[in-house]
Amino acid sequence: MTADILEERKKSIISSDFCCQGDGSGISCEKESVSGAVSQRACVYCGARVVLNPITDAFHIIHGPIGCSSYTWDIRGSLTSGSDVFRNSFSTDLKERDIIFGGTKILEAAVDEVVAKHGAKLIFVYATCIVGVIGDDIEAVCRAATEKYKILVIPVKAPGFSGTKSQGYKLACDAIMKVIAPAYDGSKIPGSINILGDYNLSGEMWIIEGYLKKIGIKVNATITGDASMQTLQTASKASLNIVQCAGSSTYLAKRMEEEWGIPFIKVSFFGVEDTSNSILRVAQAVGNEEVIAKAEELIQTESSGLQSFLDKYKPKLVGKKAAIYVGGGFKAISLIRQFNELGIETVVVGTQTGQKEDYDIIRQLSNSGTIIMDDANPSELETFMKEKKADILVGGVKERPLAYKLGIAFCDHNHERKHALAGYEGVRNFVEEINLSINSPVWDLLD
């Protein structure tokens, strides 16, 4: 097969029977996209914005022209049980004269306005591409405002060109540390944990929190799904961090380990196997025998409760083939396992920001013929999905219409998911969605 794959791209695709790095030398990842590619990827700013956005009572001021603010306005589907301030879009909407004369005055005034008129207690100020170029000193503005108002005004220097989306995740984690640190007093709440890297899409954080409460584990801070400044500031009191989205939050977990000695474990609440394992591991890490017993009981009840459900759907799904194209490597790994549970073989796996160790695990989990790619573009996805005869694609907004055009079913596992996909409830929703899309009667009309 001589698919139209750019030379530069071949290093980012693993395949044993096609053109690319089938020689075992590993995948090329964590790099910027090739110029001219129809990349599905976003930028540094996007990475920082998506991680911080769900903090419900924060004012997110985007310093730059209007685009960066409007494209990220209320798109995440993170649910809140408190304030809905974060669902508004705040920006400095820079104009031509600001580019010439500098935008710091505008930014100062914007910060003054959110404090004076809206009583802001926590403000994130994002520097976009252009601010990085014209050299506005947003750190100085934030420092001055912090002193003036005695509130937290935190700079997030995220010009889009300054790296990849993962770089943005790191910046967000650093910003979160700046929220937590002032409240650190050395005290602990024994046996309590923080949940990192869950954004409460469709209320998923609440599902996970619910399981942990049931088995007697106290959750301090949820980072950042349904978080508030007040809950974030309890984070340093936890005795364990559990990390759901490893791509965005492992760095934060490592920093909290360094600063406050909080150990962390990586978990995943996608699929029966991963959910059960994760609950048990959390219980073992922080709980006593009673907690562990409760965890085992919960796992037992929930998974056996799912059995008849899965038995009902499995015949409709066994033997189907799946393609996965998601943001981070850890989610891809969970999805492969989840598809395995359903008797669905994963034939194509790609991520936008997966890391080397993720790809190593993906290779171990996959069959030899499975295509593995980093930062895939639509034509590569198309080529390999067709070649491998995928029945369903799991991806995000840009992949949905592509899949449908190809006559392939689709499940959104990104911001636009319509149902919670985490935990045991999530397994039900996921299987129902997969089934609904693969077995939709509309496909019969296509010929």
Place this chain on the structure above:
Amino acid sequence: MLDLTPKEITERKALRINPCKTCQPVGALYCALGVHKCMPHSHGSQGCVSYHRSVLARHFKEPAIATTSSFSEGACVFGGGSNVKTAVKNIFDIYDPDIIACHTTCLSETIGDDLNTYIQQMDIPTGKMVIHCNTPSYVGSHINGFFNMMAGFIEYLAEKADICNGKIGIFPGFVNPGDMREMKRIAELVKADYIMFPDTSGVMDAPITGRYSMYPKGGTKIADIKKLGAVRRIIALGEITEQEPCMVLKRKCNIESDIMPLPIGITNTDAYIMSLTRLTNAEVPYSLEEERGQIVDIMLDSSAHVFGKKAAIYGDPDTVLGIAALVLEMGMIPKYMLTGTPMDSFSKKAQVLLNKYGVADQCQVKAAGDLFELHQWIKNETVDILIGTTYGKQIAKAEDIPMVRAGFPVLDRHAHALQPIVGYKGALRLVEMILNAILDKQDRICADEDLEIVL
């Protein structure tokens, strides 16, 4: 919902809250998708194009392709020349378009990249083309991006000729493919030999086939854009959106234009048809007269339900002006007219329209506004219906106001991009949506004894 918004309106000097516009490049990208076998290219960092493609995919529920120069820090220091040259080579090698349409971003504008020079230095395969336009995100809105890209195509491609080719050029404005189809259908009914540019029908509303085509069947052909330089006249729909492209075409090829409102509502549709028939000398066919009669009939039948009702209309300038015209024809009052696009001509044209109906003193108009302010206006004096983009839905929920979605972007509904709001058919559709929204709310909140079967 939106608990933050206070009723009291105070002046804001710096803060933009809940915008009613986005930046230039997405408009440029949408315009370029309306050219057959064209690859839109964003000269900036990779995040921009990812956002633009996402918002277009969300609005149209279609794949929206575009490439990027993928700026790194190095490109910002040394310029993006080598990025765009490598990009163009890669694009022709892999995606094989006939033409690449580059637009800039705030980043490449600010570092002073000169695409003109870069393009001249490129090794472009025979028969292929690269064009560009400047779309600094810190000027105007996506509407500017759209017309700047139109102007860019015209600058590069339109060919002046001594002999007129007899065709009529139609510039559709920033509208959905469903609107473009309706404009073309009307043009065909009055026997116009036309070129529509740009034309996203057949691209952003392409049917499912089981195959993915990067370049669907639709889009204005390059040869036709060249011919724009020798058409009889341009009928440019969208008084604000189409000024620039018409000016460029006049300057370059001395082509005259009728710049007129988007054909939304009866009067504006009449004007579009008259403008066409003046050139074709064709009779207006009975089928069109019948459509007109039908919609006017419905407007009369339903008048009692909407007469005097107040609407808040927000979105892109020409769209808001068009919808306001229809709303006035229905006997309603466009209490608030707001666009995020910073153009004074919007306010002037809105005032003219409102004066014509003698309601200017009851209405408030603003360009360069935002939805936070619109919400504040509504908190002070409410309206019976919201008409505009999806971003008004938070206000609709907070204030329990029925809402009709129209314009760009509509991110939370389906099929809207395939249906017109222009022409008599579009008027019929808008009137039906407005009536349904108002009557549905009335049925929902009225006392049981007031619920009527026949309305």
